[in-house]
Amino acid sequence: MSASILTEELGPRGRARVRNATIVSGVLVAAFAGFILYRLYTEGQFEPRLWSQFVDFETGWPTFLLGGLWDTVRAAVIVMILASVLGLVLALVRLSKTRALRFISGLIIDVFRGPPVLLFIFFSFFALPQILPGALGNQIARNALYALIIGLTAYHMAVLAEVFRAGILSLDRGQREAALGVGMTEGKAMRYVILPQALRRMIPTIVAQLATITKDTSLGYIIGLSSDLTGRGRAFAQGSPINDLQTWVGVGVLYFIIVWGLSRIARRLEVQQRRKLGAGAIAVTGEADLGALAEEADDEVATARGTGAK
Amino acid sequence: MYTGAYVAEAVRSGVNAVPPGQAEAARAIGLPFSGVIGRIVLPQAIRTVIPPLGNLWIANLKNTSVFLVIGINELTRVGRQLGQANADYVSAFLVVGFIYVVLVYGSAQLFKLIERRVEIAR
Numbered sequence: 001m002s003a004s005i006l007t008e009e010l011g012p013r014g015r016a017r018v019r020n021a022t023i024v025s026g027v028l029v030a031a032f033a034g035f036i037l038y039r040l041y042t043e044g045q046f047e048p049r050l051w052s053q054f055v056d057f058e059t060g061w062p063t064f065l066l067g068g069l070w071d072t073v074r075a076a077v078i079v080m081i082l083a084s085v086l087g088l089v090l091a092l093v094r095l096s097k098t099r100a101l102r103f104i105s106g107l108i109i110d111v112f113r114g115p116p117v118l119l120f121i122f123f124s125f126f127a128l129p130q131i132l133p134g135a136l137g138n139q140i141a142r143n144a145l146y147a148l149i150i151g152l153t154a155y156h157m158a159v160l161a162e163v164f165r166a167g168i169l170s171l172d173r174g175q176r177e178a179a180l181g182v183g184m185t186e187g188k189a190m191r192y193v194i195l196p197q198a199l200r201r202m203i204p205t206i207v208a209q210l211a212t213i214t215k216d217t218s219l220g221y222i223i224g225l226s227s228d229l230t231g232r233g234r235a236f237a238q239g240s241p242i243n244d245l246q247t248w249v250g251v252g253v254l255y256f257i258i259v260w261g262l263s264r265i266a267r268r269l270e271v272q273q274r275r276k277l278g279a280g281a282i283a284v285t286g287e288a289d290l291g292a293l294a295e296e297a298d299d300e301v302a303t304a305r306g307t308g309a310k
Numbered sequence: 311m312y313t314g315a316y317v318a319e320a321v322r323s324g325v326n327a328v329p330p331g332q333a334e335a336a337r338a339i340g341l342p343f344s345g346v347i348g349r350i351v352l353p354q355a356i357r358t359v360i361p362p363l364g365n366l367w368i369a370n371l372k373n374t375s376v377f378l379v380i381g382i383n384e385l386t387r388v389g390r391q392l393g394q395a396n397a398d399y400v401s402a403f404l405v406v407g408f409i410y411v412v413l414v415y416g417s418a419q420l421f422k423l424i425e426r427r428v429e430i431a432r
Contacts, residue, residue, distance in 0.1 A: 110415070113414075115411065118376065122390055122399075126393055127399035127403050130400050
């Protein structure tokens with residue numbers, strides 16, 4: 001094993017010190033974990049009847065809880081599709097030649113990326129019914145799932161627009177130039193040469209974004225959504241023996257399976273792509289990294305314009 | 311605790327970005343571990359992680375809206391209360407949204423400024 005470049009190779013006394021510190025901290029962590037388990041045990045949280053609620057299908061409760069997955073998955077998929085389409089349009093307009101269109105699209109993207117997603121959910125649930133004509137507004141006010149889908153779409157389309165833009169700009173400039181060189185128009189070059197390659201590169205990022213959207217659907221709880229996994233969990237927790245801990249552990253496991261599965265898929269796709277394309281593929285990023293991604297794109301635009309003008 | 315995990319990862323990547331020669335040279339002139347870390351590696355690492363830290367700050371700024379769930383009077387909750395009191399959610403949320411946009415892009419500019427000032431020429 002190679003030593004860290006930050007420290008010298010340890011002598012016998014240093015090694016003993018590291019060993020002792022490892023043992024002491026290991027014992028402390030084990031003791032803390034043991035204490036928590038002991039308290040849970042003495043409080044009766046491990047009683048089988050509290051946990052068997054998840055498999056007692058005769059009561060109908062497990063089916064009820066699992067049924068919540070339908071609305072969670074449905075909302076996530078619908079948001080994903082709507083946000084991708086709108087995001088792609090925004091990204092293309094932002095890359096267009098017309099300065100005014102570029103500005104408007106950039107403004108929309110920036111404004112919708114600024115506030116927290118919760119505000120969009122509130123806006124569509126409380127404010128949209130006040131703006132939209134009667135029947136449509138009433139639909140939203142009465143149906144928290146619609147409000148959730150609209151709110152999440154508004155936010156994630158802007159986030160995805162930046163992902164798409166970064167993906168399109170990450171493509172080698174020669175691709176576009178070659179397409180124009182063989183006589184394609186700008187539109188054809190985009191449709192037949194640039195987008196097919198760029199979209200393929202973005203697949204891992206998009207799958208990772210689907211994981212984020214799935215988690216965000218749980219925010220529907222704030223506007224009283226009761227039919228998704230979190231909402232059904234709330235009803236499940238009101239069962240007769242007090243079972244809040246067990247309920248949320250169970251709901252957490254279900255979310256974990258979906259989100260972890262999606263991020264595993266995203267990572268595998270990314271590795272596959274790396275192997276096929278060399279470097280190039282856009283790294284899977286969390287929300288925190290998207291700003292950096294967009295900035296990179298900005299820089300690339302700047303350099304592309306700079307060299308193009310020469 | 312949640313953000314701390316992200317900050318830890320950002321700082322780690324910053325430390326990795328410092329050329330190994332820097333730490334080796336520091337050790338070669340006999341600096342102790344605290345000196346290598348505190349005087350040579352971290353000052354350079356922190357300057358390279360300003361952009362990711364800025365992004366984390368912005369993400370955090372938005373995550374505070376979730377505080378309303380436990381009844382803290384933050385911006386989004388106040389917006390909802392105002393909307394309820396005046397029966398006008400539209401303008402209440404538009405104003406709140408505007409404040410968020412100003413905060414987010416204001417701090418983005420600030421971080422860009424800091425980044426430019428402490429940039430390392432390599």
